[in-house]
Amino acid sequence: MSIGILGGGQLGYMLALAGYPLGMRFRFLDPSPEAPVGRIAPRVTGDFADRGALDKFANGLQVVTYEFENVPFDSAQWLAKRVSVYPPPAALETAQDRLREKQLFEKLKIPTTPYASLSSAYDLDTAIKKIGLPAVVKTRRMGYDGKGQWVLKTPEDVKAAKEILPKQAFVLEKFVAFERELSIIAVRGKSGETAFYPLVENYHREGILRLSLAPARSVAPEIQRAAEYAAVQVLDSLNYVGVLAIEFFELDGELLANEMAPRVHNSGHWTIEGAVTSQFENHLRAISGLPLGQTTPIGASAMINLIGELPDMAEVLAVPSTHLHLYGKEPRPGRKLGHVTLRAPSVDRLFSRFASLPPFFHRPDFCLDGVKS
């Protein structure tokens, strides 16, 4: 089985590492000659919109998938005429655009935050009349890790926003004072079978995921069911194949769908050691038409992102039951360079293990205290 992956970052890296034991072969397409996957798989260096590069990339592949959701929809469609592309390009098109995503949630009666669509920042006043303040302006396209988002609290913020916002289309969302963010990693196979990991608690700083706790604590069975039901609705409506992540806000015992990602997701990295089958293996099983693997968690896991700088490797590995994942990228502020997963038989044992992490991790950025409180 030869699998092509659009995008050559850490998600592609971890997909390949999960697929090699299954005898799969990989080829990547990435615009950067520095993409980390170059060390572990053949790679075509070229733009995602370059038909010549796409052609070279697709030659001889059995299936193509993406680790990056901002691949041009046209390119995905062009590839789909030549080779199986999973998840289907229509899912990519929906997930690339916050407005389409919101409209899909609405159509499927999945609760989401109230929103208004703006063709440019000039429509802000009308939108705010509808939604009220505080609110969040989000670009319809290309937002990630908190980029392309602005919180508006006061009429002054709105006035300032009209000056500084780029000239593009937005969605304005009501600001939700949620209790916590939960996400679900779901997977759907070629014949429509589905599997779900337990909901995970996510902690962010500056818009970037810092820590995921899996499984999430004190999740009522109806909350897990609601998340799975939302995921199934989305998966079936898009005739989806592969892993899909949906992020929710939890508020007053209810879930509001925030956004989705048509790919393996940072809040699912804990599954490498913390679940019977990882999200990466399950994505590959799904797109290859193989049976899905068990999503049962093994104890409690905390996944901690390493952003911008790396700790001393030996100090991290000296902590019992700690698993280090480095992505082979050059350090740069705000860049995801790796992650650490701690696993323990229970969440209490997990939290007590935090104390043995080196001082590097005991800064507020890592949310080790945040998650415990």
Next chain:
Amino acid sequence: MSIGILGGGQLGYMLALAGYPLGMRFRFLDPSPEAPVGRIAPRVTGDFADRGALDKFANGLQVVTYEFENVPFDSAQWLAKRVSVYPPPAALETAQDRLREKQLFEKLKIPTTPYASLSSAYDLDTAIKKIGLPAVVKTRRMGYDGKGQWVLKTPEDVKAAKEILPKQAFVLEKFVAFERELSIIAVRGKSGETAFYPLVENYHREGILRLSLAPARSVAPEIQRAAEYAAVQVLDSLNYVGVLAIEFFELDGELLANEMAPRVHNSGHWTIEGAVTSQFENHLRAISGLPLGQTTPIGASAMINLIGELPDMAEVLAVPSTHLHLYGKEPRPGRKLGHVTLRAPSVDRLFSRFASLPPFFHRPDFCLDGVKS
């Protein structure tokens, strides 16, 4: 950290897959242009004795290790003058020669089977006078997977052996009607710290390992201690760095050391899913001077070798808690093509799961019944 590995088979393949998440880079040397590692790492194709190839291979590496113990000792020594080589070449020299291995066990007072050394098959009669029948003739060098071994039961066997045995040096060992074969995977770091996985039960057919059950059942604490003590003696005496495997015969509540392997070992493959840290990661941690990882098992595991032919992949993956590892080699009789690891919370649950394996596995070769009886 750039690591060179001599040998490009499945052990090297699994070492690289364990090292990539730690940010390690790998280069392989293997005489075959078909070596499976070629898909996942740069590789120099050349003979292990070819100084030009060795030079090209070693250039820029921080450490060299082996996944194959029949690398010429001279080559290991030559490399050790240029780059750190772990385990030390002296360990390789001992493990390559059954006589040296036996002499080391004797020197360290590690119980082993009675034996005699023969410079050729012509000395058989003298050796048999010392050891008695039944006995096993083993070539001093290059034996593996039951190759280079002949069981002698009767004087007629001895007579025939003198005719057919190749002209080389042998060891004659007393044939031991052992109750079971146990092995220990041990690891020693650069500063002398050691860690041990629990003893494993091994089941062979035609001299090839078919199934390992981990941890071994009903192991008295003094048996585990005896195995660890034997391993520590060998590790310390050789100033060893890396993973070492020792196989033992269990007989009347005692262990007899049978042989050792100066590398990661087939009876340790279960550690990928069945232990907190795999033997592969621990070998890499050791040779890189990093702290050793926990060797604690997670439930009970059965590792089943796939030899000569492969089952239907989808049927295997449909069995819950089953992990498939394919080595990317062309099927050939007697060749190790992959392995399957089943994991369960207890050995009873593990055995009951055997029933869900597809018919392919329910042949005596796989020892599924053998291990249960």
